[in-house]
Amino acid sequence: MTAPAPLDFHFDFISPYGYFASLRIEDLAARHGRTVRWHPMLLGVSVMKVMGLKPLLDTPLKGPYTERDVLRYAREHRVPMQRQPADPVMQPLACARAMAWVAAHQPQRAAEVAHRMYAAYWGQGLDLSTPQSLAPVLGAELAEAAAGEDAARLLRAEVDAALAAGIFGSPTVVVDGEPFWGIDKFEQIERWLATGGW
């Protein structure tokens, strides 16, 4: 018997729902004998360029609702969050490139690196918009890698692959080819994993 395939976890660092999901995805996977592959994505490409939508928080009606929903989730699950959903959005390229580099070259560190960046950005409200700003959080080696062409190329490949697979939102969890979009899907993913799907 071969081991079951990892769960593919797609997320953008600017997404509070991606942050929330990052705190649950490993436990979810482990309960079903799975591991996690960490995939940075860019909502600025999928949502704004390809789908032609405004950012969530700038959409009438949906913006205020989303702010309320994010804060409600954080309270329920006691998630540390110094940054507010309505705060100015960070340029996520440095984080996403660091993530793409780690996922490719040091996959055993991917989870730790994702958690460090999410905790620093959403949990502590730090600015991580430049490779230099990553050094105190991830160390000098990774901060330098995030500034390099290899990381940029790896991220472009991730972004292209996600779009080709129809993935547009953060978080998206892909289970054996089946995509589930949104933190609110975790209960259904759990049932899918437990039953083998339907």
Next chain:
Amino acid sequence: MTAPAPLDFHFDFISPYGYFASLRIEDLAARHGRTVRWHPMLLGVSVMKVMGLKPLLDTPLKGPYTERDVLRYAREHRVPMQRQPADPVMQPLACARAMAWVAAHQPQRAAEVAHRMYAAYWGQGLDLSTPQSLAPVLGAELAEAAAGEDAARLLRAEVDAALAAGIFGSPTVVVDGEPFWGIDKFEQIERWLATGGW
């Protein structure tokens, strides 16, 4: 002690997620000693006019995902569905007006009437786009009421009130003033009702 307030259930008949939610909302409410108030809404007003978005199924990437997600939900919960998510969208005014009229004048029949229209449209794939087409489903009296000015006025009031309350999506459940959008929120609504909120 006064009785706890009803749950306000907002839905559009063209919304498959509204259909799915309509099949669970009464049980959810009853488990927590609540009743349900049924509120027709028009996604064509909230999503397209106010929010400036394309219909869900016409949005790149999100369209194909939504189709898959709807069919997956219907399979999991064994919901009858002769109409496909990608089928042409019905003009929902007749249904929404009938619903607004019943909710105002015969509220004890509101649940039954909502179920009849959803079952006919999504379950059996019938066309309900005109008041006449409602007669076999709801009877002549209601079909006639749906064609009248009173029903049109009542629906406009519902649509205005929903927008004023920031409600944009179908289904939306409002619990003591707290809005929850989406069928995927039902587990969280259950926890909110069980705990009194957080």
